[in-house]
Amino acid sequence: MPPDLSSAFERMRGAASLVLLLDYDGTLTPFTAIPDEARPDAELLKLLADLAARPSTFVHIVSGRSRAILEEWLGTLAVGLHAEHAFWSRMDADATWEASHALPTGWKAPILAVFEGAAARAPGAIVEEKASCIAWHFRNVEHDAGLREASELTLRLGDLLAASDLELLVGDMVLEVRLRGVHKGHAVVRVESAHPGSLLVAMGDDRTDEDLFAALPPDGIAIHVGVKTTRAALRVPSPADVRGLLRALVGPERPSQTVVNSDDSPSTP
Ligand SMILES: [Mg+2]
Numbered sequence: 001m002p003p004d005l006s007s008a009f010e011r012m013r014g015a016a017s018l019v020l021l022l023d024y025d026g027t028l029t030p031f032t033a034i035p036d037e038a039r040p041d042a043e044l045l046k047l048l049a050d051l052a053a054r055p056s057t058f059v060h061i062v063s064g065r066s067r068a069i070l071e072e073w074l075g076t077l078a079v080g081l082h083a084e085h086a087f088w089s090r091m092d093a094d095a096t097w098e099a100s101h102a103l104p105t106g107w108k109a110p111i112l113a114v115f116e117g118a119a120a121r122a123p124g125a126i127v128e129e130k131a132s133c134i135a136w137h138f139r140n141v142e143h144d145a146g147l148r149e150a151s152e153l154t155l156r157l158g159d160l161l162a163a164s165d166l167e168l169l170v171g172d173m174v175l176e177v178r179l180r181g182v183h184k185g186h187a188v189v190r191v192e193s194a195h196p197g198s199l200l201v202a203m204g205d206d207r208t209d210e211d212l213f214a215a216l217p218p219d220g221i222a223i224h225v226g227v228k229t230t231r232a233a234l235r236v237p238s239p240a241d242v243r244g245l246l247r248a249l250v251g252p253e254r255p256s257q258t259v260v261n262s263d264d265s266p267s268t269p
Helices: 003-014 042-053 067-074 108-121 143-161 185-194 207-214 239-250
Strands: 018-022 057-062 080-083 088-090 126-129 133-137 166-170 174-179 199-204 221-225 234-236
Touching (some): 003 199, 003 221, 003 234, 018 185, 042 239, 067 080, 067 088, 080 185, 088 185, 108 126, 108 133, 108 143, 108 174, 143 166, 143 174, 166 207, 185 207, 207 221, 221 239, 234 239
Parallel strands (some): 018 057, 018 199, 057 080, 199 221, 221 234
Antiparallel strands (some): 080 088, 126 133, 133 174, 166 174
């Protein structure tokens, strides 16, 4: 571990109260061709459960995904969930979802028409409609065609959104139109008031996570996953490294109790 990451890890390990704000896609799991295939594996579910059970440790997942998906995948864990870039927050497993903004009406139809037109020209593109944002995923489109269509969409939407309450986000193989003013930083505000005095640690891989990093208090720890430009002071290369770091916080995974390994018994000379 590089020295700066190692000293951040020691601060995390020694914190009297620790809050982890974790992005999901590209941070806890690698990207998949189809967004629905990124569901958590058993190792990840165990890791998140172990972290949530660690004393004075509060885990919050802060994702662009919908409430329905986060609940289906992670809903039984004792963690906070923040969906649609923290437009929705469910502070713990017993809490109800709360919205950060009032939703205007009628904003979706013109955006859906533009995205669906582009999806018809780019086989493999997926239009995903959520409460406060609409996403156009092109990870599964032939590479050059996907980039070409995305750049045309960026220009068209720039004009369409210029005088509106909406903004365009360019993510990793996804374009997203969301209400202006909705961003992941809202999760930091909510979590800080729920757990005052805690060390806040945020990890994320794309531009939407920069809002999370920007909202951290000065003593917070921001960790970028990957090689993009970031305001985070620290980096790790991949989701595997994120998992390694988090696993180190809770100690090694214990083997299942049903496994009896006779090699573990002490040898007597
Ligand atoms: Mg991500």
